[in-house]
Amino acid sequence: MKVLVVGAGGREHALVWKLAASPRVDKVYCAPGNAGTAELAENVPIGATEINALADWAAAHDIDLTVVGPEAPLTAGLVDAFSARGLVAYGPTQKAAAIEGSKAFSKKLMEKYGIPTARYRVFTDAEEARRYVKEKGAPLVLKADGLAAGKGVTVALTEEEALGAVHAILEERAFGAAGERLIIEEYLEGEEVTVLAFADGEHVLMLEPSQDHKRALDGDRGPNTGGMGAYSPVPALTPELARRVEAEILRPTVAALAEEGRPYRGVLYAGLMLTADGPKVLEFNARFGDPEAEALLPRLMTDLVEVAEATAAGRLDRLSLAWRPEAALTVVLASGGYPGHYETGIPIQGLKEAAAQPESLVFHAGTRREGNQVVTAGGRVLAVTALGPDLRTARERAYRAADLISFRGRHLRRDIGWRAFKLGSC
């Protein structure tokens, strides 16, 4: 069969890599892709949100399955547009993807169905928001309602920071229309973990847990980014807690969306805080995480084509997932300055040497080819994953491979996995 992957990041390279390994797949395309996807797939020069152009192209090329990586085409209705034309696209419809597209929608859904999450209020008026901040006091968490590439959240440890975020979001419109509404929520303490699940509108198939590292600098300091590294499994999520996540969060959320007439088919991403009161939802996303996908997909043995088919048939209850027992750890190599301003077009060396390291995979994110040279083309440039019998070995291998890659301004965190190592259980 012929498969199209939509997107251009490390997650999409990992999806291309995984689908290309399927015995069911003859040919993979990636739109628009990057220099890494071009080695396994044929890149198609259509942007990820050009939905009609993508549907025309998929119809003209008899694509059997389209897998969507990023949120923007999902919340813009790619899956709806494809199915209206008889094309199969894996991912939630626009109505179901609202669980990521609007934080106000997802908070209201959780409240209505008793799904554990931080207490919150929604504001459109800055004066009211300021009054609320002063009444509650710090710490508080302030979030732009809409999509803001993971950067619309302020964890305010002081009242001044909270007031600054109110001003930036509601008055300066730092996130444009995504900030028409502001959510202010209770600050939750605990260990963060990402749990993804495949859903078919009714059934839920939970994936192994992973943990992202959202801050730019070691020790979880500096500004929030799209994610600087990940690992899986996560020792903090015990089997008992995993059962609670499934029973108290994932199943009720999929049931709630069905009840609301928005059946959810695709990957449901739950960003969770493991609080003293049990797991609570920080956010839902409508897709694989990036870089979580780069850590998880190399561990997943089950064919994604089988998952997509069982999803379409509403039979995920008959599927179980098989995992490699090894741990995986992913280090992101970013452009100097990211998540702020950065340069692009900088030549990258050492890609082949890194990929030749034991159990190591180099996924491209912001890269493109210029003649014979691969150059930087984005904030997050590469995601280097290694597998190992335990997380320590995976970490050693991932850093050894990552350190063979150089480009001017290269920035990486040195402490990916630190929370797991602090627990000392791996």
Ligand code: AMP
């Ligand atoms: P989000 O994009 O909603 O996941 O938020 C980005 C990051 O902000 C999360 O990964 C958490 O580290 C932090 N965060 C979000 N909501 C809360 C909360 N209610 N309490 C504490 N930290 C939070």
Ligand code: GLY
């Ligand atoms: N790594 C966080 C995300 O994909 O949203």
